[in-house]
Amino acid sequence: MLDSVKPLRVVGAGQTPPAGERAAHDVDSPLAITGLTVSYGGKPALLSVDFTVPAGAMVAIVGPNGAGKSTLIKAALGIVPRIAGEVRVFGAPVERAMARIAYVPQRASIDWDFPATVIDVVSMGFYRRLGLLRLAGNRYRQKALDCLERVGMAAFAARQIGQLSGGQQQRVFIARALAQDADLYILDEPFAGVDAVTERAIVAVLKDLQARGKTIICVHHDLGTVQDYFDHVLLLNVRRIASGPVAETFTPAKLQETYGGRLVAVQGAGA
Amino acid sequence: MADGWWPFRAQVRETVMDALFDQKLMAALFFSAGYNTTLVTIGAALLGASAGAVGAFMMLRKRSLVSDAISHATLPGLALAFIVMALATGDGRFMPGLMLGAALSAWLGLLALEWVTRRTRLTEDVAIGAVLSVFFGLGVTLLTVIQVMDTGRRAGIGGFLLGSTAGMLRSEAELIAVAAALCGVAVYVLRRPFTLVSFDPAYAATQGISVRMTDLALLALALIVTVIGLKVAGLVLIVALTILPPVIARFWTNRPGRLPLIAAAVGAFSAYAGAVISSLGPGLPTGALIVLVSFAVFVVSLVFSPLRGLLAGQMEMLALRARVHERQGLLAMARDEPVYDRMTLRVLRRAGFIRADGVPTPAGHAAAKAAQREETLWSLYRRLFPDEAAAGGYHGLTPINDALPSDIVRDLEARVAVH
Numbered sequence: 001m002l003d004s005v006k007p008l009r010v011v012g013a014g015q016t017p018p019a020g021e022r023a024a025h026d027v028d029s030p031l032a033i034t035g036l037t038v039s040y041g042g043k044p045a046l047l048s049v050d051f052t053v054p055a056g057a058m059v060a061i062v063g064p065n066g067a068g069k070s071t072l073i074k075a076a077l078g079i080v081p082r083i084a085g086e087v088r089v090f091g092a093p094v095e096r097a098m099a100r101i102a103y104v105p106q107r108a109s110i111d112w113d114f115p116a117t118v119i120d121v122v123s124m125g126f127y128r129r130l131g132l133l134r135l136a137g138n139r140y141r142q143k144a145l146d147c148l149e150r151v152g153m154a155a156f157a158a159r160q161i162g163q164l165s166g167g168q169q170q171r172v173f174i175a176r177a178l179a180q181d182a183d184l185y186i187l188d189e190p191f192a193g194v195d196a197v198t199e200r201a202i203v204a205v206l207k208d209l210q211a212r213g214k215t216i217i218c219v220h221h222d223l224g225t226v227q228d229y230f231d232h233v234l235l236l237n238v239r240r241i242a243s244g245p246v247a248e249t250f251t252p253a254k255l256q257e258t259y260g261g262r263l264v265a266v267q268g269a270g271a
Numbered sequence: 272m273a274d275g276w277w278p279f280r281a282q283v284r285e286t287v288m289d290a291l292f293d294q295k296l297m298a299a300l301f302f303s304a305g306y307n308t309t310l311v312t313i314g315a316a317l318l319g320a321s322a323g324a325v326g327a328f329m330m331l332r333k334r335s336l337v338s339d340a341i342s343h344a345t346l347p348g349l350a351l352a353f354i355v356m357a358l359a360t361g362d363g364r365f366m367p368g369l370m371l372g373a374a375l376s377a378w379l380g381l382l383a384l385e386w387v388t389r390r391t392r393l394t395e396d397v398a399i400g401a402v403l404s405v406f407f408g409l410g411v412t413l414l415t416v417i418q419v420m421d422t423g424r425r426a427g428i429g430g431f432l433l434g435s436t437a438g439m440l441r442s443e444a445e446l447i448a449v450a451a452a453l454c455g456v457a458v459y460v461l462r463r464p465f466t467l468v469s470f471d472p473a474y475a476a477t478q479g480i481s482v483r484m485t486d487l488a489l490l491a492l493a494l495i496v497t498v499i500g501l502k503v504a505g506l507v508l509i510v511a512l513t514i515l516p517p518v519i520a521r522f523w524t525n526r527p528g529r530l531p532l533i534a535a536a537v538g539a540f541s542a543y544a545g546a547v548i549s550s551l552g553p554g555l556p557t558g559a560l561i562v563l564v565s566f567a568v569f570v571v572s573l574v575f576s577p578l579r580g581l582l583a584g585q586m587e588m589l590a591l592r593a594r595v596h597e598r599q600g601l602l603a604m605a606r607d608e609p610v611y612d613r614m615t616l617r618v619l620r621r622a623g624f625i626r627a628d629g630v631p632t633p634a635g636h637a638a639a640k641a642a643q644r645e646e647t648l649w650s651l652y653r654r655l656f657p658d659e660a661a662a663g664g665y666h667g668l669t670p671i672n673d674a675l676p677s678d679i680v681r682d683l684e685a686r687v688a689v690h
Contacts, residue, residue: 079473103477114331114470115525124470127463128478152676160525165659168676195656197679 028091030055030184030215031076036085038068038075045071049085049240053217054232058210060220060246063236064259069219070106072236073186077103089184099128102182104173106189112162118172119144119157125179147178152201167198174202185209187218191225203229226250307444308550311436314448315503315546316539319512319561321454322496323538326513327520327531328458328489331469335517336399337490339510340384341377341497343403346410346506348376353417353428363417363428366443366502373431374498380406381490434505434558436546443502450499454492458531461488466527503542505558512538515565522576541565593618594668600624601642604631645671648683655683 031053038046046068053059061069074080076087078094089097102125122144123136130136148154151171161169170190177185185206191199206216206229220226226233226246233250235241235258242254329335352372357363380402387398417428430438458465464485467475472482493513500509520533545561577583592614600615601624610616610629619625624635631639649667652675653660671680 074473077477079476098477098479101477103474105471105473109473110471111333114527115521115530116470116527117525120527121470124467124474124478127467130463132460132463152678155673155677165675167656167659167679171676193658195659195679197682198676201676201678 028055029053029088030057030090031217032088033072033076034086036072036075036082036087038071038080038082044238046075047239049236051234051240051243053215055215056210056213057215057232058206058230059215059217059232059234060226060230061217061234061236062220062223062226062258063241067237067258069236070188073103073188073217073219077101077186100183102177102180102185104177104185104187104190107166107169107173107193110169112164112169114161116161117157118148118153118159118161118164121161121172122147122175122179125176128180144175144179147175148172150178151175151205165195166193167195170194170202171198174205178205183214185214185216187216189219189221191218191220191222223255307439307441310441310444310448311439311550312543312546314444314451315436315557315561316543317448317451317455318496318500318503319516319538319540319542320535321451321458321492321538322500322509322512322542323516323520323534323536324455324458324531325489325492325496326538327517327534328465328469329493329513330517330521331466331527331530332486332489333469334395334489335514336396336510337381337384338493338497338513340380340399340403340406341490341494342501342506342509343410344377344380344406345373345498345501346376346407347413348372348374348379349428349431349501349506350410350413350417351376354413354420357417357420366440367446369428369431370446370498370501373501374494376406376410377494377498381494430505431501432505432507433556434501434503434508434561436503436549436557437553437555439502447499447503450495454495454499455535457488457492461485462528462531465489470527503546503557504561505556508558508562511558511562511565512542515562515569516541519565519569519572522572522579525578537565537568541568591668597622597624598642598646598668601635601639602646604635605639605643647687648680651683651686652679655686 029052031051033049033051036046036049036051037044049068049072051072061072063069071080075082075085076094077098078087087094090100094101119141123140125147126136126140126143130140145154145157148157151174153168153171153175156164156168156172161172164172170193174190177187187206190202194202206218210216218230220230227250230246232244233246234243235249235254237258237260241258242249326335326338329338349369349372352369353363355363355372356365356368363369384395384398384402387393387401388395393401414428429435464475464480467478467480468482468485475485476482496513497506497509500512504512516534516538517530519537520530523533524530541561541564544564545557548560548564549555549557572580574581575583596612596615596618599612600610600619603610603615604619604624610619616625616629619635620627622638623632624638625631646667648671652671653667671683675683
């Protein structure tokens with residue numbers, strides 16, 4: 001089980017991936033991570049994680065607190081510096097493929113007193129396309145309203161974001177991701193602190209995206225809903241414990257390995 | 272003589288009248304007090320606008336106080352530049368030279384600030400205090416060197432401490448106006464990166480924005496605004512130009528696009544008014560007057576802002592009280608209970624829910640039924656989603672259709688229908 005330092009390797013066309021990944025590996029995979037290592041002050045938060053996401057999948061990243069779930073997606077997106085590893089998105093280095101990714105951060109990381117209304121936040125999803133100088137005209141306003149409609153929040157467009165409940169704030173973030181019109185959606189705990197109806201609404205939006213061929217990755221903390229919502233799973237605890245289709249990977253033995261002695265407590269809390 | 276008991280009264284009146292109808296004031300207000308004064312007031316207004324807009328993003332980024340460190344850190348550079356130029360040419364008052372010195376030492380101050388916050392465990396507020404006081408102390412020490420120097424022209428540096436537009440040269444005013452206008456353009460161009468990085472740096476990074484470069488650009492703009500504003504507002508008070516206008520603007524808008532615009536307008540008005548007033552008499556400190564004008568605007572905003580003003584808060588409280596009484600009265604009506612509370616009766620009567628003699632009207636019956644439905648749905652919502660209800664501050668008085676997305680309301684209604 002001891003992870004030794006991996007030899008350097010280049011992932012590219014015509015190269016044979018290691019045996020374990022061969023089936024899933026694809027140079028045009030929406031997200032292919034190899035050897036990803038992140039450390040916070042000398043302590044590894046992630047160690048040599050290899051993870052390849054098949055196109056069109058809906059993936060849950062699961063693991064105990066401090067397993068590095070959020071760190072994994074932040075490092076993959078370049079928000080957190082990585083000390084080793086490579087991240088490719090649709091075959092290109094992640095830095096060059098950012099336009100195809102929509103990221104939904106954790107709700108807790110935001111100052112909700114910020115002077116912004118619901119439609120202002122959704123419009124931030126257009127900033128990349130607008131660049132520095134182009135004006136956001138009526139067309140973009142209508143687009144933003146359409147995205148809000150898809151999450152049931154069009155009536156709240158003029159509301160200051162601090163006046164929303166947690167579930168509503170999360171819907172607004174989902175709408176902003178929709179505004180980006182991306183191919184890969186990466187969400188950090190989208191269901192944390194969210195009511196059950198909103199959770200259903202968000203799952204419906206995500207399934208709809210998947211039906212249109214998009215790929216979705218969620219950091220997820222509720223083991224009880226993994227099988228209902230997702231078709232692929234990554235079990236993570238600093239290292240990758242296992243990854244693959246839910247039916248094969250989301251097994252009691254692998255979960256036990258991921259959570260160690262804490263699994264009983266986790267299931268108890270989830271019930 | 273009626274004025275006998277106070278011999279100065281007539282004189283005071285005369286002075287006040289003079290000031291109000293003073294040709295100089297009118298002339299200065301309407302840009303006809305000569306080219307130089309006009310230029311200075313326009314320059315001040317442009318400076319105020321840029322400082323307000325830059326300050327708006329400094330506030331959103333929660334780094335307003337960094338501009339205080341910047342302004343105080345200009346002093347050693349200012350003094351050193353003065354000394355060097357005085358030794359070299361005999362006159363240390365050349366403004367572009369002084370500005371260059373000020374900018375260099377402010378930049379050093381920012382580097383020190385950055386280093387302390389990144390490399391040590393000290394927080395930014397501590398670092399600001401340390402940088403500010405050390406640089407200012409060094410500057411004051413250098414000022415005493417200037418005092419004992421053998422140059423008769425040290426008066427030029429005093430204006431930088433508290434701001435003085437009185438003896439400003441035409442070229443100086445032009446430099447300030449042009450630089451301020453350029454800063455304003457830069458803020459406009461960078462408004463989207465600034466907004467994104469302030470709102471959520473992690474998300475901004477995924478949008479192709481370099482958080483570090485954006486922060487650097489914002490700091491550089493704050494530095495430029497500070498340095499060109501030194502002569503107008505003075506280094507002790509320039510920070511008010513970047514802090515007060517954004518705070519005032521926050522009273523009037525909830526939108527990120529409008530905040531810098533309103534801050535710029537407030538800054539322009541304050542700086543313009545301050546410069547005009549200070550042009551009326553010798554020795555009136557421009558910086559202090561600008562701060563006082565913007566403080567007056569602040570007080571007005573604090574009281575009258577429709578979004579977060581004291582008056583609006585009071586009105587909201589009264590409206591809430593009326594809503595509570597109305598709801599209690601309607602629920603009592605729905606349960607066929609008598610209502611004794613005078614306030615409740617008054618509210619119900621005024622809304623047309625009961626007649627003068629206290630008998631419910633048809634509209635009252637309908638409203639009572641609606642209130643009962645609201646109450647049922649809200650209490651169900653509170654029971655199902657206690658965290659959400661608490662976090663949203665929903666106590667059932669907001670109409671549920673306004674407060675919750677329609678799919679949630681439908682879900683609640685379906686559950687009520689089942690029971």
